[in-house]
Amino acid sequence: MTRGSPADPRGQRRGRTIRHAGLLVAGAVFVMWAVATLTFFAIRLIPGDPAQAILGGPGSQASQEALDQVRRDYGLDQPLIVQYLAMLGRLLTGDLGTSYALKVPVADLLGAQLGGTLLLALLSLVLAWILALGLSLWSTGRGRIATAVGEGIELTAAALPHFWLAAVLIAIFSSGLGWLPPVATGTAAGLVLPVVTLAVPLAGFLAQVMRESLLDAMQQPFVVSAQARGESTTGVRLRHTVRHAALPGISLSGWALGWLLSGAVVVETIFAMPGLGRTLLQAVTLRDIPVVTGVVLLISLVYVLMTVLTDVSSRIADPRLRQEANR
């Protein structure tokens, strides 16, 4: 066979890894540019005068001189393409501009809010994973009743809307039992209900996917060989099938984090939590263009980073992906 065998497979693999990483970075840069551009032009389509918004909205009765002054100061009298290039230039230097409404740098504003929202999203992701793994492991391959119960819980959980779940949780655990505060208090106890609200629907969805691959893995012959080596049922699950079940969950986690961030808009509003979601909502209402742009860019960045992370962890968890790249 005339297969070109590489002289140094290890070096070749490293070369491929570097090329793969380069492609990922280039893709990420492209996505960020595309998001910035789309946001810039899309915001121009929103009716209303940015200068008005800067001066406190349509109700502020600003004078024509004040409006002209603001337009000059913010470069709003320039042609659109010049404004666009100026924005790209500022973004390249890391300058996100100044909030129209709050008159503080957008970067500072977002920096203060990002931590809380990321914490909320990540805690929800972790909880969703725990719930999904637990549920699918408990209910798969243990008879028809367990399967039916598991599937029922998953389906219900995946279909729950955030606002409804939040309301029910508040009604039970705050108003009814009085165990937990109905609004975020900045304490751990205040985080519980928002995290559960975000995690449960995601857990339902993840569990459905995990159950399917778990069931598939459990029917593979390698399970029989593992048992034939003296492995117990629990051992088979822990050492073999769980990993197979986790693979699709890992691939979905990048998407899931984005989904959680959008859910955060609702949840932060309901629980009166400070965070990106609530900031975005307020900025849109006030037509605070720099803040909206900043939030959108930041969320895109988180999305991109999470996708890269998902890609890397999938490769770690599933060696077959690394092999395929070698073929």
Add this chain to the structure above:
Amino acid sequence: MTIDPDSPVLDVADLRVAFGGTDVVRGVSLRISPGECVAIVGESGSGKSVTARALLGLAGSNARTSSGRLRVRGRELGSAGEREWQRVRARDVGLILQDALVSLDPLRPVGREIEDPLRLHERMPPAARRARVLELLHHVGMPDPDLAARQRSGELSGGLRQRALIAAAIALDPPLLIADEPTTALDVSVQARILALLARFTANGTGLLLISHDLAVVQELADRILVLRDGTVIEEGTAAEVLGAPRTAYTRALIAAVPSGRPRGVPLSVIDRPPGVAASVPHATAPAWPDLGNDRPLLELDHVTKAFEVAGGRFTAVDDVSLSVHRGETLGLVGESGSGKTTVARLALALTKPDSGDVVLDGIEWSRLREAERRPMRQRIGAIYQDALSSFDPRWNVGRILADAMSSVERGAPAPGVAALLEQVGLAASVANRRPLTLSGGQRQRVAIARALAASPDVLICDEPVSALDVTIQAQILDLLDELQRSRGLACLFISHDLGVVQHMADRVAVMQGGRIVETGAAEQVFGHPVHSYTAQLVADSPRLVH
């Protein structure tokens, strides 16, 4: 081990396994002494594999198992609980399953899989376990144990995977090994080495229970043979007795169905002939040799080369291959997996474009035509593949599949030819209303043959047409193909890894290795007096049933 050498390692009486009220194993009894190899043969569905798994308490959670006696090394396990079974597995009984690609966890390094029994049964420090893993891999003949231990099953070839699986089974040196079709997915040369390895274990006193459908494999290893049919042992005896002087018609049929060493034209199937199939009459005359002098070949590959892009270079799958098939002639193409056989089939069907060289169909260079020009010619060449099921649209019934393949039939109109076509391949007309999923493997392959013949082609390409079938079903399909090929004067390119099948079916043979044809000639010539060393090795490695 302080065990009486005469006391059996396995002693089973009246083993019964039922799934949901249906008995699959109905009273199997067997004994295996140290160093003895007992084989269970039978067709798929006969209960072989279920028997093997029941001996490890692994028949499945929905299985009901009972036995008059189930003793491993004298210890009664008939009423053993899961805990007790876990201690028996790997320590007393090792299991080797077929196709290690799916029998080893694709996500774990092979070394870890082999380490499992040591970790579960022995108090051994991790370093000692790893040393033992390397020792085991070396013992089963792994070329580079250190590397293999770190690799995963997908990174190893079929033969090396099977070795790794065997290493895991023998990790604790169990006195009894159960091998369930241990060589089924392997090339003949690899199979020969695995069988030699298993023979070494029995020579060292390990008892071996071999489950196989392949009588030639069984003959190489087995001391005693049990013939299983519908969960019952219908014949039992020493290998020489069962294979040499079979007492039951079923065993005789199994033996007769083995194609190797049986001349062309001699029918292989003698039982279970579906109604409506005329028995093939042995052709008294020598195979009708086409007059090569003035007859133009129907299919010709002329110095065809095809390479594929792979990471790190180009892989030449087919390298300067020339072959020709005449009317009424069967050309057998043999070679191991990866030798380029299937690429040749795809080139012949003009599904793949050659890099250089020509594929000529009845004088027309059809590899050079545009697909639109080629399409009207497609009905002149039919194809049959190994996996018939996946080549059917599962939502279509058989009638629609065949009607679709008949170019003369108007779309949607009832197809009068379907019934006739089904009859030709030995199927009842009522099969037309059934969907492929509800058919047996043999029936599906008959439908595939009917579809290939629907447009009355001149050339037939068969790519491993019987590799997925039981030996008796294989015999029926081979007989059918032979009969149809002769009665229709088809030019047939018959591709198989199984030398016995090719020898039985082909007039001429081409042997492929690494994309090249290394030897070609009349079938008796190539198999009887191989010239090329590779052919000689293939012939030597192929297990033959000695009558």
